[in-house]
Amino acid sequence: MVFRRNFLAWTKYYRSSVLLNFGEPLTNLLALGFGLGAYVAKMSGVPFIQFIGPGLLAVTAMNAVTFDMTFEAYDRLNQNGIYQSMVTAPLTVGQIVAGEYLWEGVRSLLYGTIFLIVLLLLGLVRSWWALVLPLPLFVTGVLFSAPALWVAARASNHEQLFYYLTLVITPMFMFSGVFFPIGRLPGPVRDMVEITPLYHVVNLVRALILGRLRPGLIGDSLWILAYTVGLAFLPVRVLRRRLAE
């Protein structure tokens, strides 16, 4: 039902939402891919734009849910009392959170798939394995919803949400192998990148699009699942406390 609420609400603003969520990665893709790409030799054996395309797809999935689960969730809790009215009607906090995850999973899947189609049109999809992508995209959506919702539930103003975006999301975006292979990074930095969830999502998405399947992907998938399960319960307690105030 929470899913239905979000879907209904989304149908009212999907045009601007889709545009905003695509504008940025698409600009990155085209500007960096064609612009910078002209000066960059092949990366991991493929043209630069071919390298960053799948990486940006992973980022699109992450951002699609991150913005919704930070600012929107903050407003649902603090401005328009949507969560409050949901617990008045007999929904539990667990159900609300589950509904949000479900919706964000679908959102991530949807936005990721549209980006996939763009890549396809640019001739950047190299493998039928790309057809499997909706599943990891869904999981990615759930994964990144959890910490964002946790931050939103703890934040006491919008500025604190920006901390999460600039201190967590943006560095991840820059370092997690979206724009360059992490092999040449100094050791400690590389170690840090390797424990970020986005890094593993990027690996998986890129492998599926390029058709470069290898055993290491099982490890990536396990990391993603572990993060998803591990983080999923994080916001429940905070939200429960906030809603019982």
Place this chain on the structure above:
Amino acid sequence: MVVAQGIVKRFGDFEAVRGIDLTVEPGTCFALLGPNGAGKSTTIRMICCLTPVTSGRLEVLGQPAHPGNRALKRELGVVSQEDYLDPSLTVKENVELHGRFYGLEFQQARMRAGEWLEFMQLGTKANAQVRTLSGGMRRRLVIARALMGSPRLLILDEPTTGLDPQARIVVWTKVRELLGRGVTVLLTTHYMDEAERLADQLVVIDQGRILRRGTAPDLIEGVVGRDCLEIPACAPHQTQWIASTLGEEAGSIERQGDTVLVFSNNMDGVIERLRQACLLPSPYYRRRASLEDVFLRLIGRDLRE
């Protein structure tokens, strides 16, 4: 419908509710009165199963009230102090969705939404955006929404705060209609006229405790006196004379600015006595005492800041 025994709510060091007992009989309207910060809303939130009691026994519809009791929540209709409407949805969608949260099937939710919107005189606004509604309409919409679960107990937290007189009257009429249908109503308010019109039983709460309880006429007679005589522009020494002349005859006397208020259950006698003592200046003003007088007597006239 509601039985509370010694319920206490503590937030850290602060005790918002300090031991409240109350019983709400089925089919009646029960009002909690009190100034801002008296503990009304906290009490209500405990009864709505939104926040747990710190200690004491609280039963609603025969079940223990706590946030985990979903079966109980489903039986309640709650109109919270803030509107909490979903600005992204239309009027109808807000109500329907709430019905779905209550576990109604799609068709059923749709039907009931239509009925309750009609009941709350919002039928023509079904497809309007929530942000285009006036304050009164928003309030009616919140009530329609709270009715989606066909509650036996409807809980209204300051239902008419901030509404214009017409909108308040519509809300009152609808609440009385619901009472007529056998719904039990529990409301908080700091409008005395609202409590006087609607409530069968009421309690006055201050600083987390119940000061008085009873029906409106009982409280008026018991706390101040049935009638009130207002004598404006009265000097302090005149007040003294009036008090000593009346003696036991006056229920009570108080000063409000330079006006003297004399309360009594036997106002004819009071006026006669004052006239004989030549202490009745004109103009004077006789009126029925109201709950407001009771409230001010119990809580005090001073602004608390």
